Amino acid sequence: MTQVERQAWDVVVIGAGGAGLRAAIEAREAGMRCAVICKSLFGKAHTVMAEGGIAASMGNVNEGDNWQVHFRDTMRGGKFLNHWRMAELHAQEAPDRVWELETWGALFDRTPDGRISQRNFGGHEYPRLAHVGDRTGLELIRTLQQKIVSLQQEDHAETGDYEARLKVFQECTVTRIVKDAAGEKVAGVFGYERESGRFFAIEAPAVVLATGGIGKSFKVTSNSWEYTGDGHALALLAGAPLINMEFVQFHPTGMVWPPSVKGILVTESVRGDGGVLRNSEGKRFMFDYIPDVFKEKYAQSEDEGDRWYEDPDHNRRPPELLPRDEVARAINSEVKAGRGSPHGGVFLDVSTRMPAEVIKRRLPSMHHQFKELADVDITAEPMEVGPTCHYVMGGVDVDPDTAAASGVPGLFAAGEVAGGMHGSNRLGGNSLSDLLVFGRRAGLHAARYAQEAAASGTRPVPDDAQLDLAAAEALRPFSAEDGELPSAVSAGSAAEQPAGPAENPYTLHQELQQTMNDLVGIIRRAGEMEDALHRLAALRVRARRAGVEGHRQFNPGWHLAIDLRNMLLVSECVARAALERTESRGGHTRDDCPEMDREWRRVNLVCRLSDPSAGLAAPTDPGRGQIRLERRETPPIRPDLLNLFEKDELVKYLTDEELTQ
Amino acid sequence: MSAYEAHFRVWRGDVDGGGLRDFRVEVNEGEVVLDIVHRLQATQAPDLAVRWNCKAGKCGSCSAEINGQPRLLCMTRMSVFSRDETITLTPLRAFPVVRDLVTDVSFNYTKAREVPSFVPPEGLGPGEYRMQQEDVGRSQEFRKCIECFLCQDTCHVLRDFEQNKEAFAGPRFLMRVSELDMHPLDAAGEAGIDRKRAAQDEHGLGYCNITKCCTEVCPEGIKITDNALIPLKERAVDRKYDPLVWLGNKIRRREG
Numbered sequence: 001m002t003q004v005e006r007q008a009w010d011v012v013v014i015g016a017g018g019a020g021l022r023a024a025i026e027a028r029e030a031g032m033r034c035a036v037i038c039k040s041l042f043g044k045a046h047t048v049m050a051e052g053g054i055a056a057s058m059g060n061v062n063e064g065d066n067w068q069v070h071f072r073d074t075m076r077g078g079k080f081l082n083h084w085r086m087a088e089l090h091a092q093e094a095p096d097r098v099w100e101l102e103t104w105g106a107l108f109d110r111t112p113d114g115r116i117s118q119r120n121f122g123g124h125e126y127p128r129l130a131h132v133g134d135r136t137g138l139e140l141i142r143t144l145q146q147k148i149v150s151l152q153q154e155d156h157a158e159t160g161d162y163e164a165r166l167k168v169f170q171e172c173t174v175t176r177i178v179k180d181a182a183g184e185k186v187a188g189v190f191g192y193e194r195e196s197g198r199f200f201a202i203e204a205p206a207v208v209l210a211t212g213g214i215g216k217s218f219k220v221t222s223n224s225w226e227y228t229g230d231g232h233a234l235a236l237l238a239g240a241p242l243i244n245m246e247f248v249q250f251h252p253t254g255m256v257w258p259p260s261v262k263g264i265l266v267t268e269s270v271r272g273d274g275g276v277l278r279n280s281e282g283k284r285f286m287f288d289y290i291p292d293v294f295k296e297k298y299a300q301s302e303d304e305g306d307r308w309y310e311d312p313d314h315n316r317r318p319p320e321l322l323p324r325d326e327v328a329r330a331i332n333s334e335v336k337a338g339r340g341s342p343h344g345g346v347f348l349d350v351s352t353r354m355p356a357e358v359i360k361r362r363l364p365s366m367h368h369q370f371k372e373l374a375d376v377d378i379t380a381e382p383m384e385v386g387p388t389c390h391y392v393m394g395g396v397d398v399d400p401d402t403a404a405a406s407g408v409p410g411l412f413a414a415g416e417v418a419g420g421m422h423g424s425n426r427l428g429g430n431s432l433s434d435l436l437v438f439g440r441r442a443g444l445h446a447a448r449y450a451q452e453a454a455a456s457g458t459r460p461v462p463d464d465a466q467l468d469l470a471a472a473e474a475l476r477p478f479s480a481e482d483g484e485l486p487s488a489v490s491a492g493s494a495a496e497q498p499a500g501p502a503e504n505p506y507t508l509h510q511e512l513q514q515t516m517n518d519l520v521g522i523i524r525r526a527g528e529m530e531d532a533l534h535r536l537a538a539l540r541v542r543a544r545r546a547g548v549e550g551h552r553q554f555n556p557g558w559h560l561a562i563d564l565r566n567m568l569l570v571s572e573c574v575a576r577a578a579l580e581r582t583e584s585r586g587g588h589t590r591d592d593c594p595e596m597d598r599e600w601r602r603v604n605l606v607c608r609l610s611d612p613s614a615g616l617a618a619p620t621d622p623g624r625g626q627i628r629l630e631r632r633e634t635p636p637i638r639p640d641l642l643n644l645f646e647k648d649e650l651v652k653y654l655t656d657e658e659l660t661q
Numbered sequence: 662m663s664a665y666e667a668h669f670r671v672w673r674g675d676v677d678g679g680g681l682r683d684f685r686v687e688v689n690e691g692e693v694v695l696d697i698v699h700r701l702q703a704t705q706a707p708d709l710a711v712r713w714n715c716k717a718g719k720c721g722s723c724s725a726e727i728n729g730q731p732r733l734l735c736m737t738r739m740s741v742f743s744r745d746e747t748i749t750l751t752p753l754r755a756f757p758v759v760r761d762l763v764t765d766v767s768f769n770y771t772k773a774r775e776v777p778s779f780v781p782p783e784g785l786g787p788g789e790y791r792m793q794q795e796d797v798g799r800s801q802e803f804r805k806c807i808e809c810f811l812c813q814d815t816c817h818v819l820r821d822f823e824q825n826k827e828a829f830a831g832p833r834f835l836m837r838v839s840e841l842d843m844h845p846l847d848a849a850g851e852a853g854i855d856r857k858r859a860a861q862d863e864h865g866l867g868y869c870n871i872t873k874c875c876t877e878v879c880p881e882g883i884k885i886t887d888n889a890l891i892p893l894k895e896r897a898v899d900r901k902y903d904p905l906v907w908l909g910n911k912i913r914r915r916e917g
Contacts, residue, residue: 044722048720095788107801110792110793142804146778226714506707550708
């Protein structure tokens with residue numbers, strides 16, 4: 001077989017963002033030897049980009065808050081498609097996960113009585129987000145990173161080796177989950193070191209996916225290069241299903257100018273702290289976009305909305321703080337109606353709402369970002385903002401309590417790569433708490449699973465044939481035909497002549513991003529999505545010929561060529577599921593099916609690989625595709641949780657049949 | 662502003678050596694240097710190695726030297742250069758080259774492990790911590806650090822003297838010691854850890870002669886020298902005489 005470096009660990013965690021690091025800490029503290037594999041340097045994961053805060057109903061600012069209220073807000077935000085058990089566990093455990101960070105050295109902003117301060121955010125009934133200015137994600141990642149270091153220091157004191165029980169393999173990419181020879185259980189992972197290009201295999205009975213999202217399949221996105229849907233694709237290829245892939249969150253406020261920064265996130269804290277949205281006529285247009293399901297919960301006048309910041313008990317919140325899907329659609333409509341800003345967004349203004357010093361203190365990185373990148377002083381003038389692809393609600397179908405992936409023993413998933421928690425739309429602030437709550441659970445149950453495998457002497461052994469296949473797959477870009485950089489090949493001729501000239505992976509990536517942005521973006525239509533599926537099929541054929549120059553040492557072209565497989569797989573999931581769901585809900589808006597349909601709430605769309613045994617032999621018939629869709633009924637919500645809502649509200653979401661059960 | 666063609670010189674090579682390569686490349690309005698590097702990858706040099714992540718100055722990955730100055734590629738706008746200026750990109754000089762603009766920064770991770778972690782106070786459970794904003798504010802400034810290691814790169818103690826790396830942790834990790842020392846609830850003392858003595862004896866605080874180069878390159882605007890290093894020297898002084906504390910006081914007084 002291929003010569004690769006092999007190591008054995010108990011638990012492998014793929015990804016070193018909030019979920020991955022929290023999982024690793026838990027697995028190590030449960031006594032397992034844990035390896036973390038991440039594509040970037042340790043401490044650079046996309047979690048650092050999170051700005052606003054961590055949602056947890058500690059009740060430090062408003063004592064009325066508790067987990068039931070948080071649960072309700074989360075279900076409403078997701079339009080009741082959330083897996084109720086995940087939303088319940090999340091709301092119950094989030095405060096403990098935040099407090100625990102303090103014992104590891106985190107320093108959140110404080111209330112006057114010295115507790116953790118909490119701020120308002122879209123869709124949250126009370127001030128709920130623990131934060132550090134607008135750099136909460138950095139605090140989270142640094143705290144977890146430093147906790148890992150402290151565990152390594154303990155191990156060093158005991159064994160003389162920092163990495164005896166917890167090791168971070170940084171700048172490494174996993175390309176395959178490897179199973180045992182029977183193809184049943186997880187047996188380890190295969191990957192390459194980015195720096196040297198060398199292959200490695202790690203044997204482990206339990207693997208936790210914590211790879212984040214898929215935003216790099218879209219042109220305008222707040223996501224970094226790492227977000228190529230690796231975990232989603234690894235799960236599919238290992239035989240695990242994905243759910244809810246049609247739900248992609250477009251954050252309402254990304255930068256729109258200059259072009260090179262288009263998509264970079266503008267935190268929701270701007271609105272949580274008092275920022276307002278205006279169109280080119282100076283109108284606060286969000287008052288025109290409050291949907292029926294939220295009518296009673298939002299201010300009907302600017303005066304009432306403004307009073308709410310000081311007196312939330314007697315006024316309703318301003319509609320700028322509606323859930324993200326509502327605000328993003330509203331901005332999209334205003335721009336389409338010709339009331340946009342000069343660069344195709346709308347105006348977001350804090351300069352007329354707060355003194356300059358307060359803005360600089362509460363939103364320091366926004367101030368810095370606009371000043372440095374756009375020559376805009378947000379203390380003196382409005383920002384221009386527009387929707388940007390931000391988050392995927394869909395992901396690996398998991399057991400809510402254990403984070404175990406359906407159907408693949410030994411595989412776990414937590415954080416953005418897992419599906420179900422957020423339903424059709426995620427509330428701001430619920431991501432960081434999701435990472436910690438389910439990262440911990442995934443680490444704990446992966447450790448238990450690994451322990452049982454060890455105790456029963458049934459540690460699976462990676463199948464050599466699969467390792468050989470993985471190595472061949474990873475090397476394919478170097479043997480692509482020709483070596484010439486791209487030439488225009490039409491989809492049709494490509495299908496007939498698989499042996500065309502080599503393709504430039506950067507060009508393929510740009511075409512993929514344009515396709516998803518234009519045809520499966522924020523507003524969707526059946527015809528466009530069908531078109532997208534055809535284009536994806538053609539890109540898939542061409543991607544088989546993605547070729548690279550140079551050698552394996554730190555070669556970004558090669559890395560991208562490999563990542564294309566993952567982006568194409570998840571993009572097909574998004575397009576197929578979005579075409580199938582003939583309604584509008586949360587992060588899925590159909591121009592041709594604009595209403596939310598209560599019958600569709602009972603349906604999860606499940607994506608599976610159509611031919612899991614195909615391996616390298618991806619189909620060359622563009623019409624066939626690689627993904628098979630199934631419909632699955634959502635589990636009924638437990639009655640005591642349903643009782644947390646008024647009947648009047650439930651009738652908007654649940655079918656009559658469900659209500660009478 | 663219209664598009665124009667800029668002249669770039671980019672260091673290409675690896676541990677065995679390399680040199681500057683010339684490129685002519687398109688520049689559009691509002692772009693930053695990292696955009697130009699990406700355009701080079703997409704059109705002329707697909708295997709050009711560079712680190713980057715967030716492209717918004719939040720992760721500290723894309724550190725390199727632009728015309729010899731340590732900078733983040735993503736936060737350096739092309740508009741700061743004149744159109745006929747040649748822009749030279751080289752890897753961080755204080756660390757060994759891996760390939761092109763990528764360096765081996767493992768030195769920093771080694772040093773990070775040598776600083777004893779936060780010690781939670783006995784008798785206070787999760788949720789029982791009470792701290793005032795003005796007390797956490799000092800350490801919070803240092804926790805803004807995005808670990809771009811530009812301060813480590815520019816610090817001449819490390820940049821010019823490879824042999825100092827053993828004894829000197831560099832500004833980033835001395836600041837970490839200072840951050841923990843200023844944490845209102847850190848119980849290191851109770852656990853028998855003397856952070857001030859360790860700063861002097863184990864992390865080489867005495868090597869720092871407060872030239873403030875680290876502060877100047879910090880993309881987060883952290884006052885590393887004034888707020889972290891000089892106070893640490895001051896607090897260490899009852900344990901060990903350091904003439905630079907005296908000098909530091911003079912310099913700060915002059916500013917005030």
